[in-house]
Amino acid sequence: MSKHEKIPTTVLSGFMELLPADQILFDQMKATIQTVYERFGFVPLDTPVIERAEVLLAKAGGETEKQIYRFTKGDNDLALRFDLTVPLARYVSKHFGHLTFPFRRYAIGKVYRGERPQKGRFREFYQCDIDIVGHGELGLMSDAEIPSIIYSVFSEFGFRNFTIRINNRKVLNGLFVGLGAAEQAADALRIIDKLDKVGEETVEKELGELGLAPPVVAQVLACTRLRGNDEALIEQLWALNIDNELFARGVEELATVVRAITYLGVPPNNFIVDLSIARGLDYYTGTVYETILNEFPEIGSVCSGGRYDNLAEYYTDEQLPGVGISIGLTRLFYQLKQAGAIQSGPATPTRVLVVPMVADARVPLELASLLRAHNISTEVYFDDVKVKRKLAYANKLGVPYVVIIGEDELAAGTYTLKDMRSGHQEQVDTARLFDIIRAREDIGPGA
């Protein structure tokens, strides 16, 4: 190929591509999520990115169908997965006989949606999901575990000031039935869902326009105004005096879940029952969750989910109730970076750069192998350039330690160890080298 006809290296719009330091930070966050999910006993699942279009479009419609990447290969009508829930439903149906229930699975993988590209929206993005799927039934303690998992993930990211908002769809649904407004429930929930954004006055007006009588609107607002995470909140719900079985079940579920969340050690300032949360109108049937970083409310919910009655009705007759959450990591990462809530560190995992200033490779290579055998990430910079350039390389990447091996060091059986952050330099033997390098604490990615 001629020197003049080069192919443009542009990445498609809506596709994230990171430089090394950011990629390392992104991967650290991904690893944190994985570690927490496994600590709660979830099993990894990795389904194909490509499925038969028929499988993925079973339930989809409207926006999803327009956004999906669909194509043919040979005679096959194919599509790229647009979430991790539909593949889970297909997987559980297919492998039903080989799975043990409750089936606890996590999945961390890329999904694809051809959305109109705009800031913070991606066409290829990571979802990090967990679901607990029961066969026939699934106890309420699964609902209580979810906030504990969310709490662990965001704490380990380094955040302190976040709130997991919890509600139960049965309470709001039961409320409308109890108030004789069952017919308007779906529309009303959609209006309430905007409460945070548009304010109570607008919601009140719109609920009136739905044809709800002023006393009904007043009771609805009284309910959606409630917040709390202890018995007092539950008492306030009972005090609304709603005569409906679904409402009562919802309140009882909330009471049980709140108690268990406390036992699981989630601090009171990190979770709240918020009766205005109505998310996931069609799918969720019980507990619902969203998570707000209080210093960055403009990001919206960073982890959401809820309880559903039946995972896989399109693929199987088995009744598969479940509860799950999802973290949209690509968007979260982008927005946290934009907001300055996370900072990337070194552009390499390397902790030690060995710099030989001698021709014989033996000592430098043996030292590198020794360091690696002790799980210390190590590089050797052999190329015939000046020490200055090798130190600049370490500096640019953020390598904390450089070990220089010259003729003097060889003769003395020592190394010159340079701490790149302090600039301090000293002669050390192998034992002292390990002591110093190991003493250094690792620094996490968080805020």
Place this chain on the structure above:
Amino acid sequence: MSKHEKIPTTVLSGFMELLPADQILFDQMKATIQTVYERFGFVPLDTPVIERAEVLLAKAGGETEKQIYRFTKGDNDLALRFDLTVPLARYVSKHFGHLTFPFRRYAIGKVYRGERPQKGRFREFYQCDIDIVGHGELGLMSDAEIPSIIYSVFSEFGFRNFTIRINNRKVLNGLFVGLGAAEQAADALRIIDKLDKVGEETVEKELGELGLAPPVVAQVLACTRLRGNDEALIEQLWALNIDNELFARGVEELATVVRAITYLGVPPNNFIVDLSIARGLDYYTGTVYETILNEFPEIGSVCSGGRYDNLAEYYTDEQLPGVGISIGLTRLFYQLKQAGAIQSGPATPTRVLVVPMVADARVPLELASLLRAHNISTEVYFDDVKVKRKLAYANKLGVPYVVIIGEDELAAGTYTLKDMRSGHQEQVDTARLFDIIRAREDIGPGA
């Protein structure tokens, strides 16, 4: 949807989907590869799965072009990546000014090839690549590091009996030039590449048919017969008396690389210079590698790669020499399972199943949180079923420990700990519980 129209849950042919125990094993192998790559100072890179077709097809042709998944979305001519090298070339060209050279990157991700499906061939599969890319030049010590990385990966998989085969393309190319057979070199190398499969007699015959004189064929075979991993082998190469500069450079490179591999601690029985290895005819220009599991030779090479002169000529004028290897993990996993070389273990990461036989959730949940805070994967089985069924659940998944909490235990402030492998059961307090659980060694996936 009616109970009778269910959508078939078939997975596309050529796409691997694993049950939990196998998925855990697969992920352990993937994590081992990642850990080793990072220990050698490689930076993670995660490029989009979808690229503009023009980018991916820059160099492709023939088979690759036929196999590629290509489709349009809106006005865009798109394709799924078929390897991780082309995206690396595009990435390095695009971000050249932001990278530090030598650039050491690893990438572990899915790639797509619409090959004719057959046993052990996959259309979606993981590649696990590393490359060291220099700017302008790249020293030979990078070539020497590669076998040390391969050795670490396969050792940590649990294998002992494997051989990393090394050669240098300059030796064979120089040999043919030196013997006055430069014109036949490419064809001859393709014949030699089959030596392992077809035997020396066939190769001799086919080399003759190329028009090489019998003494030339004899010298070629004398060279390709050479094996060794010390100075003796290098002496034998010099003794061939080939008067060619390229040949001489190749032998010198081999000598340097072999010495450095030894310094890096790769045992002599795990690597060999094998002059018959000719792989990667078009692309590689120096050291080449392949890796054989000696007990499973039918699998072929499980890790291959080599040195190349210029990574990204289609995208940039910068000269980017490099050296890299790739592990095709999906195929490797499938074949190791088929051969019985790896066995899956538990179907869960859970180490402790807490089994409450009391109504109050406090103590079981607090214990679960305590175990999790100490990084011990824990589940709580709350549902109102008999103990027997809960133990069966633990058994089926392979959970090693069950902690039963009944009224007696609550009263005494103890737990009943059951070791599911031995069946042994004892009353323990919290300290003893942790002692027992922590004493258990983790078991790796290897052979």
